[in-house]
Amino acid sequence: MKETDGTVEPAEAGQAMNSIEEDGLAMKLVAAILASKLVDIKPQFDFTTELGFVYPVVEQTLNVKGKEAVAILESLADKGILKRSFFDKLLRCPRCQSINLRPSTHCPKCGSGNIVRGRILEHPACGYVGVEDEFTSAGRYVCPRCKMDLRTIGVDYQSRGVLRKCRDCGEVFNTSVLKWRCLKCSSLADEDKIDELNIYAYSLDETKRNWLEFELQPKVQFVDLLRRHGYEVTENARLTGRSGAEHCIDILATRDDGVATHSIAIGVEIAREKVGLDRILDFDVKAYDSGIHDKILIIIPGLSKEAEKFASYQKIKVLKLEDLNALPTGGAQTGREVVKEPFEFESKSQLIQYLKKQGYKVKENAKVKGRSGAAHNIDVLATRDEGIIIHRIAIAIEAAEKPLGLDRVFEFDDRAYDAGIMDKVLIAVPGLTGEAGQFAERQGIRVFEVEQLEPEPPEEGSPES
Ligand SMILES: [Zn+2]
Ligand SMILES: [Zn+2]
Ligand SMILES: [Zn+2]
Numbered sequence: 178m179k180e181t182d183g184t185v186e187p188a189e190a191g192q193a194m195n196s197i198e199e200d201g202l203a204m205k206l207v208a209a210i211l212a213s214k215l216v217d218i219k220p221q222f223d224f225t226t227e228l229g230f231v232y233p234v235v236e237q238t239l240n241v242k243g244k245e246a247v248a249i250l251e252s253l254a255d256k257g258i259l260k261r262s263f264f265d266k267l268l269r270c271p272r273c274q275s276i277n278l279r280p281s282t283h284c285p286k287c288g289s290g291n292i293v294r295g296r297i298l299e300h301p302a303c304g305y306v307g308v309e310d311e312f313t314s315a316g317r318y319v320c321p322r323c324k325m326d327l328r329t330i331g332v333d334y335q336s337r338g339v340l341r342k343c344r345d346c347g348e349v350f351n352t353s354v355l356k357w358r359c360l361k362c363s364s365l366a367d368e369d370k371i372d373e374l375n376i377y378a379y380s381l382d383e384t385k386r387n388w389l390e391f392e393l394q395p396k397v398q399f400v401d402l403l404r405r406h407g408y409e410v411t412e413n414a415r416l417t418g419r420s421g422a423e424h425c426i427d428i429l430a431t432r433d434d435g436v437a438t439h440s441i442a443i444g445v446e447i448a449r450e451k452v453g454l455d456r457i458l459d460f461d462v463k464a465y466d467s468g469i470h471d472k473i474l475i476i477i478p479g480l481s482k483e484a485e486k487f488a489s490y491q492k493i494k495v496l497k498l499e500d501l502n503a504l505p506t507g508g509a510q511t512g513r514e515v516v517k518e519p520f521e522f523e524s525k526s527q528l529i530q531y532l533k534k535q536g537y538k539v540k541e542n543a544k545v546k547g548r549s550g551a552a553h554n555i556d557v558l559a560t561r562d563e564g565i566i567i568h569r570i571a572i573a574i575e576a577a578e579k580p581l582g583l584d585r586v587f588e589f590d591d592r593a594y595d596a597g598i599m600d601k602v603l604i605a606v607p608g609l610t611g612e613a614g615q616f617a618e619r620q621g622i623r624v625f626e627v628e629q630l631e632p633e634p635p636e637e638g639s640p641e642s
Contacts, residue, residue, distance in 0.1 A: 418466030496565075547596045606630055
Protein backbone atom coordinates (compact mmCIF):
# COMPACT_ATOMS: atom_id res chain seq x y z
CA MET A 178 0.00 0.00 0.00
CA LYS A 179 1.22 3.41 -0.88
CA GLU A 180 1.85 5.84 1.93
CA THR A 181 0.27 9.21 1.38
CA ASP A 182 0.19 12.30 3.50
CA GLY A 183 -3.58 12.36 3.44
CA THR A 184 -4.17 14.84 0.65
CA VAL A 185 -5.64 13.58 -2.57
CA GLU A 186 -3.93 14.90 -5.64
CA PRO A 187 -6.52 15.31 -8.37
CA ALA A 188 -4.59 13.26 -10.89
CA GLU A 189 -4.01 10.48 -8.41
CA ALA A 190 -7.60 10.56 -7.31
CA GLY A 191 -8.72 10.46 -10.90
CA GLN A 192 -6.62 7.47 -11.69
CA ALA A 193 -7.84 5.58 -8.68
CA MET A 194 -11.35 6.41 -9.64
CA ASN A 195 -10.99 5.34 -13.23
CA SER A 196 -10.14 1.88 -12.14
CA ILE A 197 -13.06 1.84 -9.74
CA GLU A 198 -15.37 2.81 -12.53
CA GLU A 199 -14.04 -0.14 -14.48
CA ASP A 200 -14.88 -2.31 -11.53
CA GLY A 201 -18.61 -2.01 -11.25
CA LEU A 202 -18.82 -4.20 -8.17
CA ALA A 203 -16.38 -2.10 -6.17
CA MET A 204 -18.32 0.99 -7.23
CA LYS A 205 -21.56 -0.59 -6.10
CA LEU A 206 -20.05 -1.40 -2.74
CA VAL A 207 -18.77 2.14 -2.28
CA ALA A 208 -22.20 3.49 -3.19
CA ALA A 209 -23.79 1.27 -0.55
CA ILE A 210 -21.27 2.45 2.03
CA LEU A 211 -21.90 6.10 1.15
CA ALA A 212 -25.62 5.53 1.47
CA SER A 213 -24.84 4.24 4.98
CA LYS A 214 -26.30 0.87 4.24
CA LEU A 215 -22.97 -0.54 5.34
CA VAL A 216 -21.15 1.06 8.19
CA ASP A 217 -18.42 -1.25 9.40
CA ILE A 218 -17.58 -4.25 7.32
CA LYS A 219 -16.63 -6.97 9.74
CA PRO A 220 -15.67 -10.55 8.99
CA GLN A 221 -17.38 -13.57 10.46
CA PHE A 222 -15.63 -16.85 11.06
CA ASP A 223 -16.91 -19.71 9.01
CA PHE A 224 -14.68 -22.74 9.01
CA THR A 225 -16.82 -24.51 6.45
CA THR A 226 -15.46 -22.10 3.84
CA GLU A 227 -12.06 -22.29 2.22
CA LEU A 228 -10.90 -18.97 3.66
CA GLY A 229 -12.29 -19.61 7.11
CA PHE A 230 -14.06 -16.26 7.25
CA VAL A 231 -16.67 -14.38 5.29
CA TYR A 232 -17.95 -10.83 4.90
CA PRO A 233 -21.69 -11.51 4.87
CA VAL A 234 -22.78 -7.92 4.09
CA VAL A 235 -20.44 -7.70 1.13
CA GLU A 236 -21.53 -11.07 -0.18
CA GLN A 237 -25.18 -10.11 0.12
CA THR A 238 -24.80 -6.63 -1.33
CA LEU A 239 -22.73 -7.69 -4.31
CA ASN A 240 -23.82 -11.27 -4.70
CA VAL A 241 -20.26 -12.55 -4.68
CA LYS A 242 -18.53 -15.24 -2.65
CA GLY A 243 -15.48 -15.61 -0.44
CA LYS A 244 -12.27 -14.63 -2.18
CA GLU A 245 -14.02 -12.30 -4.60
CA ALA A 246 -15.45 -10.27 -1.73
CA VAL A 247 -12.03 -10.09 -0.06
CA ALA A 248 -10.40 -9.03 -3.36
CA ILE A 249 -12.87 -6.16 -3.76
CA LEU A 250 -12.34 -4.98 -0.18
CA GLU A 251 -8.58 -5.22 -0.54
CA SER A 252 -8.54 -3.30 -3.81
CA LEU A 253 -10.55 -0.50 -2.20
CA ALA A 254 -8.19 -0.50 0.77
CA ASP A 255 -5.19 -0.33 -1.56
CA LYS A 256 -6.72 2.71 -3.22
CA GLY A 257 -7.11 4.35 0.16
CA ILE A 258 -10.89 4.39 -0.01
CA LEU A 259 -11.37 1.90 2.79
CA LYS A 260 -9.34 1.70 5.95
CA ARG A 261 -8.26 -1.64 7.35
CA SER A 262 -8.39 -2.38 11.03
CA PHE A 263 -6.97 -5.55 12.51
CA PHE A 264 -9.67 -8.03 13.42
CA ASP A 265 -7.97 -11.35 14.05
CA LYS A 266 -5.30 -13.71 12.84
CA LEU A 267 -5.84 -17.05 11.20
CA LEU A 268 -3.30 -19.89 11.01
CA ARG A 269 -2.97 -21.86 7.83
CA CYS A 270 -1.28 -25.11 6.91
CA PRO A 271 1.96 -24.23 5.08
CA ARG A 272 1.42 -27.22 2.80
CA CYS A 273 -2.22 -27.07 1.76
CA GLN A 274 -3.36 -23.66 3.13
CA SER A 275 -6.15 -25.26 5.08
CA ILE A 276 -7.26 -23.40 8.19
CA ASN A 277 -8.40 -26.61 9.82
CA LEU A 278 -5.44 -27.02 12.13
CA ARG A 279 -5.32 -28.67 15.53
CA PRO A 280 -2.64 -27.84 18.06
CA SER A 281 -0.68 -30.74 19.54
CA THR A 282 2.01 -30.86 22.21
CA HIS A 283 5.32 -32.63 21.83
CA CYS A 284 8.43 -33.67 23.69
CA PRO A 285 11.17 -31.04 23.29
CA LYS A 286 13.83 -33.78 23.16
CA CYS A 287 12.51 -36.42 20.75
CA GLY A 288 9.45 -34.65 19.29
CA SER A 289 7.08 -37.46 20.26
CA GLY A 290 3.50 -36.58 20.97
CA ASN A 291 3.29 -39.39 23.50
CA ILE A 292 3.59 -37.24 26.59
CA VAL A 293 1.81 -37.26 29.88
CA ARG A 294 1.16 -34.52 32.40
CA GLY A 295 1.08 -35.10 36.17
CA ARG A 296 2.84 -34.85 39.49
CA ILE A 297 6.42 -35.94 38.98
CA LEU A 298 8.10 -38.09 41.67
CA GLU A 299 11.77 -38.98 41.89
CA HIS A 300 13.39 -41.91 43.70
CA PRO A 301 16.87 -40.54 44.51
CA ALA A 302 18.23 -43.95 45.55
CA CYS A 303 17.90 -45.42 42.02
CA GLY A 304 17.43 -42.14 40.18
CA TYR A 305 14.05 -43.03 38.67
CA VAL A 306 11.78 -40.14 37.74
CA GLY A 307 8.20 -40.63 36.70
CA VAL A 308 4.61 -39.51 37.08
CA GLU A 309 2.77 -40.31 40.29
CA ASP A 310 0.61 -42.98 38.59
CA GLU A 311 3.68 -45.09 37.89
CA PHE A 312 4.54 -45.23 41.62
CA THR A 313 1.15 -46.17 43.05
CA SER A 314 0.46 -49.76 43.83
CA ALA A 315 -2.40 -50.77 46.16
CA GLY A 316 -2.53 -47.43 47.94
CA ARG A 317 1.21 -47.00 48.50
CA TYR A 318 4.16 -45.72 46.56
CA VAL A 319 6.50 -48.28 45.06
CA CYS A 320 9.39 -47.35 42.76
CA PRO A 321 8.58 -48.93 39.39
CA ARG A 322 12.30 -49.52 38.68
CA CYS A 323 13.75 -50.93 41.90
CA LYS A 324 10.42 -51.93 43.58
CA MET A 325 11.39 -50.27 46.87
CA ASP A 326 8.62 -49.02 49.12
CA LEU A 327 8.63 -45.22 49.35
CA ARG A 328 7.12 -43.96 52.57
CA THR A 329 8.33 -40.49 53.53
CA ILE A 330 8.43 -37.55 51.20
CA GLY A 331 11.71 -35.70 51.36
CA VAL A 332 13.42 -38.84 52.67
CA ASP A 333 12.48 -41.85 50.50
CA TYR A 334 11.27 -39.85 47.52
CA GLN A 335 10.88 -36.31 46.28
CA SER A 336 8.14 -34.48 44.47
CA ARG A 337 9.12 -32.19 41.60
CA GLY A 338 5.65 -30.76 41.15
CA VAL A 339 3.34 -30.99 38.19
CA LEU A 340 5.35 -31.44 34.99
CA ARG A 341 5.28 -33.41 31.76
CA LYS A 342 7.06 -36.60 30.85
CA CYS A 343 7.74 -38.15 27.47
CA ARG A 344 6.64 -41.77 27.40
CA ASP A 345 8.98 -42.49 24.51
CA CYS A 346 12.29 -41.05 25.68
CA GLY A 347 11.60 -40.50 29.40
CA GLU A 348 12.41 -36.77 29.28
CA VAL A 349 10.77 -34.73 32.02
CA PHE A 350 10.07 -31.16 31.15
CA ASN A 351 8.02 -28.14 32.03
CA THR A 352 6.95 -26.77 28.64
CA SER A 353 6.05 -28.97 25.73
CA VAL A 354 6.61 -27.93 22.15
CA LEU A 355 3.54 -26.77 20.20
CA LYS A 356 2.99 -28.13 16.72
CA TRP A 357 0.04 -27.94 14.37
CA ARG A 358 -1.61 -30.92 12.77
CA CYS A 359 -3.45 -30.16 9.53
CA LEU A 360 -6.77 -31.96 9.54
CA LYS A 361 -6.92 -31.82 5.77
CA CYS A 362 -3.51 -33.08 4.64
CA SER A 363 -2.41 -34.57 8.01
CA SER A 364 0.97 -32.86 7.88
CA LEU A 365 2.51 -31.68 11.12
CA ALA A 366 4.14 -28.27 11.12
CA ASP A 367 6.28 -26.46 13.65
CA GLU A 368 4.76 -23.34 15.13
CA ASP A 369 7.21 -21.04 13.38
CA LYS A 370 6.48 -22.61 9.99
CA ILE A 371 2.78 -21.91 10.12
CA ASP A 372 1.36 -19.30 7.73
CA GLU A 373 -0.40 -16.49 9.47
CA LEU A 374 -3.14 -14.52 7.84
CA ASN A 375 -4.38 -11.25 9.24
CA ILE A 376 -8.02 -10.61 8.71
CA TYR A 377 -9.41 -7.13 8.79
CA ALA A 378 -12.53 -5.15 9.34
CA TYR A 379 -12.98 -2.29 6.86
CA SER A 380 -14.50 1.14 7.08
CA LEU A 381 -14.72 4.17 4.83
CA ASP A 382 -11.91 6.71 5.00
CA GLU A 383 -14.14 9.65 5.90
CA THR A 384 -11.75 12.20 4.40
CA LYS A 385 -12.67 10.73 0.98
CA ARG A 386 -16.42 10.94 1.44
CA ASN A 387 -17.01 14.24 -0.44
CA TRP A 388 -14.81 13.18 -3.28
CA LEU A 389 -16.47 9.77 -3.60
CA GLU A 390 -19.94 11.21 -3.38
CA PHE A 391 -19.11 13.38 -6.36
CA GLU A 392 -17.26 10.75 -8.39
CA LEU A 393 -19.89 8.09 -8.10
CA GLN A 394 -22.94 9.93 -9.23
CA PRO A 395 -22.93 13.61 -10.11
CA LYS A 396 -19.70 13.33 -12.10
CA VAL A 397 -20.97 10.46 -14.20
CA GLN A 398 -24.21 12.35 -14.84
CA PHE A 399 -22.39 15.58 -15.59
CA VAL A 400 -20.06 13.97 -18.12
CA ASP A 401 -23.07 12.26 -19.60
CA LEU A 402 -24.86 15.58 -19.95
CA LEU A 403 -21.87 17.10 -21.75
CA ARG A 404 -21.80 14.16 -24.15
CA ARG A 405 -25.50 14.55 -24.82
CA HIS A 406 -24.77 18.15 -25.79
CA GLY A 407 -22.37 16.79 -28.38
CA TYR A 408 -19.15 17.38 -26.49
CA GLU A 409 -16.15 15.16 -26.59
CA VAL A 410 -15.11 14.71 -22.99
CA THR A 411 -11.60 13.98 -21.77
CA GLU A 412 -10.88 13.47 -18.12
CA ASN A 413 -7.49 14.51 -16.78
CA ALA A 414 -6.72 16.14 -20.12
CA ARG A 415 -3.12 17.27 -20.60
CA LEU A 416 -2.66 20.52 -22.48
CA THR A 417 0.37 22.60 -23.26
CA GLY A 418 -0.34 26.23 -22.53
CA ARG A 419 0.83 29.30 -24.39
CA SER A 420 3.57 29.70 -21.79
CA GLY A 421 4.87 26.25 -22.65
CA ALA A 422 3.76 24.84 -19.29
CA GLU A 423 1.84 21.59 -19.24
CA HIS A 424 -1.55 21.69 -17.58
CA CYS A 425 -3.91 19.02 -16.44
CA ILE A 426 -7.56 19.92 -16.79
CA ASP A 427 -9.84 17.71 -14.70
CA ILE A 428 -12.50 17.54 -17.38
CA LEU A 429 -12.10 19.02 -20.84
CA ALA A 430 -15.17 19.23 -23.03
CA THR A 431 -14.75 20.16 -26.68
CA ARG A 432 -17.26 20.51 -29.46
CA ASP A 433 -16.73 21.83 -32.95
CA ASP A 434 -20.04 22.70 -34.55
CA GLY A 435 -18.49 24.00 -37.75
CA VAL A 436 -18.96 27.62 -36.77
CA ALA A 437 -16.81 27.63 -33.69
CA THR A 438 -14.90 25.23 -31.49
CA HIS A 439 -16.21 25.37 -27.98
CA SER A 440 -13.87 24.23 -25.27
CA ILE A 441 -14.90 24.16 -21.66
CA ALA A 442 -12.34 23.71 -18.93
CA ILE A 443 -13.94 22.07 -15.95
CA GLY A 444 -12.07 22.00 -12.69
CA VAL A 445 -13.05 19.88 -9.74
CA GLU A 446 -12.18 21.04 -6.25
CA ILE A 447 -13.27 18.90 -3.40
CA ALA A 448 -12.33 19.56 0.17
CA ARG A 449 -13.64 18.87 3.62
CA GLU A 450 -13.95 22.57 4.31
CA LYS A 451 -14.55 25.50 2.00
CA VAL A 452 -12.31 25.81 -1.03
CA GLY A 453 -10.03 28.83 -0.85
CA LEU A 454 -8.94 31.48 -3.33
CA ASP A 455 -5.62 29.81 -4.22
CA ARG A 456 -7.34 26.82 -5.84
CA ILE A 457 -9.60 29.05 -7.94
CA LEU A 458 -6.66 31.18 -8.97
CA ASP A 459 -4.70 28.11 -10.05
CA PHE A 460 -7.57 26.93 -12.17
CA ASP A 461 -8.12 30.32 -13.75
CA VAL A 462 -4.45 30.66 -14.69
CA LYS A 463 -4.42 27.16 -16.16
CA ALA A 464 -7.50 27.81 -18.27
CA TYR A 465 -6.20 31.18 -19.41
CA ASP A 466 -2.82 29.78 -20.38
CA SER A 467 -4.55 26.97 -22.27
CA GLY A 468 -6.59 29.53 -24.18
CA ILE A 469 -9.92 28.31 -22.83
CA HIS A 470 -12.43 30.99 -21.89
CA ASP A 471 -15.40 28.85 -20.92
CA LYS A 472 -14.70 27.88 -17.35
CA ILE A 473 -16.68 25.79 -14.94
CA LEU A 474 -15.56 24.93 -11.46
CA ILE A 475 -17.22 22.16 -9.55
CA ILE A 476 -16.78 22.99 -5.89
CA ILE A 477 -17.65 20.69 -3.06
CA PRO A 478 -18.70 21.59 -0.43
CA GLY A 479 -18.43 25.34 -1.17
CA LEU A 480 -16.29 28.43 -1.66
CA SER A 481 -14.88 30.98 0.69
CA LYS A 482 -16.33 34.48 0.29
CA GLU A 483 -13.28 35.94 -1.44
CA ALA A 484 -12.99 32.92 -3.73
CA GLU A 485 -16.63 33.36 -4.69
CA LYS A 486 -16.03 37.01 -5.56
CA PHE A 487 -13.00 36.18 -7.64
CA ALA A 488 -14.80 33.39 -9.52
CA SER A 489 -17.65 35.70 -10.45
CA TYR A 490 -15.24 38.44 -11.52
CA GLN A 491 -13.30 36.01 -13.73
CA LYS A 492 -16.56 34.66 -15.22
CA ILE A 493 -15.99 31.20 -13.80
CA LYS A 494 -19.25 29.37 -13.49
CA VAL A 495 -19.37 27.66 -10.13
CA LEU A 496 -21.37 24.50 -9.68
CA LYS A 497 -21.97 23.02 -6.25
CA LEU A 498 -23.25 19.58 -5.48
CA GLU A 499 -26.85 20.80 -5.32
CA ASP A 500 -26.44 22.50 -8.73
CA LEU A 501 -25.16 19.29 -10.24
CA ASN A 502 -28.03 17.36 -8.78
CA ALA A 503 -30.46 19.86 -10.29
CA LEU A 504 -29.06 19.41 -13.80
CA PRO A 505 -31.30 17.45 -16.14
CA THR A 506 -30.45 13.77 -16.31
CA GLY A 507 -31.21 11.24 -18.99
CA GLY A 508 -33.96 12.09 -21.42
CA ALA A 509 -33.52 13.92 -24.68
CA GLN A 510 -30.39 13.54 -26.73
CA THR A 511 -30.20 17.28 -27.19
CA GLY A 512 -26.75 17.46 -28.69
CA ARG A 513 -26.52 14.35 -30.76
CA GLU A 514 -29.68 15.13 -32.58
CA VAL A 515 -28.09 18.20 -34.06
CA VAL A 516 -27.35 17.44 -37.67
CA LYS A 517 -23.65 17.35 -38.38
CA GLU A 518 -23.19 18.86 -41.77
CA PRO A 519 -20.38 20.86 -43.27
CA PHE A 520 -20.53 24.56 -42.62
CA GLU A 521 -21.21 25.85 -46.07
CA PHE A 522 -23.10 28.92 -47.08
CA GLU A 523 -23.44 31.12 -50.08
CA SER A 524 -25.43 33.87 -48.48
CA LYS A 525 -26.05 35.43 -45.11
CA SER A 526 -29.46 33.79 -44.90
CA GLN A 527 -27.92 30.36 -45.49
CA LEU A 528 -25.45 31.09 -42.71
CA ILE A 529 -28.29 31.97 -40.40
CA GLN A 530 -30.18 28.83 -41.40
CA TYR A 531 -27.14 26.78 -40.58
CA LEU A 532 -26.76 28.38 -37.15
CA LYS A 533 -30.40 27.75 -36.35
CA LYS A 534 -30.02 24.11 -37.29
CA GLN A 535 -27.13 23.91 -34.85
CA GLY A 536 -29.44 25.09 -32.10
CA TYR A 537 -28.40 28.72 -31.99
CA LYS A 538 -30.71 31.64 -31.46
CA VAL A 539 -29.71 34.20 -34.03
CA LYS A 540 -29.96 37.96 -33.87
CA GLU A 541 -28.95 40.11 -36.82
CA ASN A 542 -27.45 43.55 -36.27
CA ALA A 543 -27.46 42.97 -32.55
CA LYS A 544 -26.73 45.86 -30.25
CA VAL A 545 -24.48 44.86 -27.38
CA LYS A 546 -23.36 47.24 -24.68
CA GLY A 547 -19.67 46.88 -23.98
CA ARG A 548 -17.72 47.10 -20.74
CA SER A 549 -16.52 50.54 -21.79
CA GLY A 550 -20.12 51.70 -22.06
CA ALA A 551 -20.01 51.87 -25.84
CA ALA A 552 -22.78 50.19 -27.82
CA HIS A 553 -21.50 47.74 -30.42
CA ASN A 554 -23.21 46.47 -33.48
CA ILE A 555 -22.66 42.77 -34.10
CA ASP A 556 -23.62 41.60 -37.61
CA VAL A 557 -24.82 38.24 -36.38
CA LEU A 558 -25.01 37.29 -32.73
CA ALA A 559 -25.56 33.57 -32.22
CA THR A 560 -26.50 32.36 -28.77
CA ARG A 561 -26.90 28.82 -27.60
CA ASP A 562 -28.03 28.08 -24.07
CA GLU A 563 -26.89 24.64 -23.01
CA GLY A 564 -28.08 24.94 -19.44
CA ILE A 565 -24.57 24.40 -18.15
CA ILE A 566 -23.14 27.27 -20.13
CA ILE A 567 -24.28 29.85 -22.65
CA HIS A 568 -22.24 30.18 -25.82
CA ARG A 569 -22.26 33.49 -27.61
CA ILE A 570 -20.62 33.91 -30.98
CA ALA A 571 -20.01 37.27 -32.56
CA ILE A 572 -20.02 36.95 -36.32
CA ALA A 573 -18.81 39.78 -38.49
CA ILE A 574 -19.37 39.86 -42.20
CA GLU A 575 -16.81 42.13 -43.74
CA ALA A 576 -16.77 42.70 -47.45
CA ALA A 577 -14.44 44.80 -49.61
CA GLU A 578 -13.02 44.99 -53.12
CA LYS A 579 -9.70 43.48 -52.09
CA PRO A 580 -8.46 41.34 -49.17
CA LEU A 581 -9.20 42.92 -45.80
CA GLY A 582 -6.35 44.46 -43.90
CA LEU A 583 -5.32 44.32 -40.30
CA ASP A 584 -7.38 47.35 -39.29
CA ARG A 585 -10.69 45.63 -40.07
CA VAL A 586 -9.79 42.52 -38.11
CA PHE A 587 -8.42 44.56 -35.23
CA GLU A 588 -11.53 46.64 -35.07
CA PHE A 589 -13.78 43.54 -34.92
CA ASP A 590 -11.61 41.89 -32.27
CA ASP A 591 -11.73 45.03 -30.17
CA ARG A 592 -15.51 45.28 -30.43
CA ALA A 593 -16.03 41.63 -29.48
CA TYR A 594 -13.63 41.97 -26.57
CA ASP A 595 -15.39 45.02 -25.21
CA ALA A 596 -18.73 43.26 -25.62
CA GLY A 597 -17.34 40.33 -23.60
CA ILE A 598 -17.86 37.83 -26.41
CA MET A 599 -15.04 35.35 -26.64
CA ASP A 600 -16.13 33.24 -29.61
CA LYS A 601 -15.40 35.25 -32.72
CA VAL A 602 -16.10 34.39 -36.35
CA LEU A 603 -15.11 36.60 -39.23
CA ILE A 604 -16.51 36.09 -42.68
CA ALA A 605 -14.11 37.89 -44.93
CA VAL A 606 -15.12 38.68 -48.49
CA PRO A 607 -13.04 38.19 -50.55
CA GLY A 608 -10.36 37.25 -47.98
CA LEU A 609 -7.67 38.56 -45.64
CA THR A 610 -4.19 39.88 -46.16
CA GLY A 611 -1.44 37.69 -44.74
CA GLU A 612 -0.83 40.04 -41.86
CA ALA A 613 -4.53 40.23 -40.99
CA GLY A 614 -4.78 36.43 -41.13
CA GLN A 615 -1.95 36.02 -38.66
CA PHE A 616 -3.49 38.50 -36.27
CA ALA A 617 -6.86 36.74 -36.49
CA GLU A 618 -5.24 33.41 -35.68
CA ARG A 619 -3.40 34.82 -32.71
CA GLN A 620 -6.60 36.36 -31.34
CA GLY A 621 -8.54 33.13 -31.72
CA ILE A 622 -10.81 34.47 -34.45
CA ARG A 623 -12.13 31.82 -36.79
CA VAL A 624 -11.98 33.14 -40.31
CA PHE A 625 -13.99 32.03 -43.31
CA GLU A 626 -12.68 33.47 -46.51
CA VAL A 627 -15.30 33.51 -49.25
CA GLU A 628 -15.05 34.79 -52.78
CA GLN A 629 -18.42 36.44 -52.59
CA LEU A 630 -21.76 36.19 -50.86
CA GLU A 631 -24.99 35.84 -52.80
CA PRO A 632 -27.02 38.99 -52.48
CA GLU A 633 -30.00 38.67 -50.17
CA PRO A 634 -33.44 38.66 -51.76
CA PRO A 635 -34.93 42.10 -51.21
CA GLU A 636 -36.85 41.61 -47.96
CA GLU A 637 -38.16 43.96 -45.33
CA GLY A 638 -35.72 46.27 -43.57
CA SER A 639 -32.18 45.16 -44.19
CA PRO A 640 -30.58 48.55 -44.48
CA GLU A 641 -26.90 47.70 -44.83
CA SER A 642 -25.31 44.81 -46.61
ZN1 LIG B 1 14.00 -46.93 42.59
ZN1 LIG C 1 10.83 -37.80 24.17
ZN1 LIG D 1 -2.51 -29.28 5.21
